[in-house]
Amino acid sequence: MIEEIKTKALKEGVPIIKDEGLAFLLNYIEEHDCKEILELGTAVAYSAIEMASISKDIHIDTIEKDEEMYTQAIANIKEAGLEDQIDAWFMPIEEFRSDKLYDLIFVDAAKAQYGRYTEQFLDNLKQDGAMIYDNMIFHGLVYDVDNISSRSLRNLVKKIIKFSEMVHNDERFDIMKFDNIGDGILVLTRRKSGT
Ligand SMILES: C[S@@+](CC[C@H](N)C(=O)[O-])C[C@H]1O[C@@H](n2cnc3c(N)ncnc32)[C@H](O)[C@@H]1O
Structure with missing residues (x-):
């Protein structure tokens, strides 16, 4: 069933996580x-x-936030029999508020908003929790940003690069970057106090 979801998504151009990125994510969750x-x-x-x-x-x-995606997601979750484990929320991320603490926050939405999402959800991250970001090399475009002819795409890729530099220089965080996994993965954890 999951293979069917994947095949359909790829056929319809729905942007889903690449195999290597997914393997990393699942392994992280288990470990x-x-x-x-x-x-x-x-x-x-x-x-x-x-x-x-x-x-x-x-x-x-x-x-x-996309209704068509959400509707399909709900149908897929039901078919997988995972309604008890997955709560899908139909809303812009910017409006989501919760008091819950998470072990992992997987960030896979608007790439230009990664910095904003980090600040928005940092208080929802357990002390030893992690945020994992996908698409950090954005199809390899981060390596060749000056040659991107579309201005909007160039600006988006610049924002991803800026986010990467920002968290790298932020003393609150320890980061690990895996540019060679999937579309580029970044793992952010809180730096232990005193280090
Ligand atoms: C890369 S896809 C997610 C793929 C999914 N995690 C997977 O691997 O199967 C990104 C999704 O984020 C949604 N999205 C983008 N910006 C959003 C926002 N501000 N609020 C809610 N959803 C958003 C898009 O509609 C899109 O469906």
């Missing part, structure tokens, strides 16, 4: 025993279903 997960950017719930399928103890809140 760090993540149970409460917040996902920014549901699309058709492909990654949410994959994450929830790791263990019955995992719960996911996932946010999507």
Whole structure:
């Protein structure tokens, strides 16, 4: 069933996480025993279903603002029998508020907003939790930004580069970057006090 969701998504041009990125994410969840997960950017719930399928103890809140995507996501979650584990929220991420603390926040929505999302959800991250960001090399375009002819695309890619530099220089965080995994993955954790 998950293969069908993936095939359909790829056929219809729905942007879902690449295989290597997904493998990294699932491995991270298992290794760090993540149970409460917040996902920014549901699309058709492909990654949410994959994450929830790791263990019955995992719960996911996932946010999507596109109605068509959300409707498809709800249908896919139901078909996968994961309604108890996945709560899909139909709203702009910017409006989502919660008191919950998460082990993992998977950031996979508007790339230009990664800095904003970090600040918005930092208080929802457990002390030893992590934020994982996808598309950090944006199809390799971050390496060749000056040759991007579309101005809007160039600006978007510049924002991704700026975000990467910003968190790198932010003393609150430790980051690990994996440019060679999928479309580029960044893992952000809180720096332990005193270091
Ligand atoms: C890359 S896709 C998510 C893919 C999904 N995580 C997966 O791998 O299966 C990004 C999604 O984020 C949604 N999105 C973008 N900006 C958003 C916002 N501000 N609020 C809510 N959803 C947003 C888009 O509509 C799109 O469906």
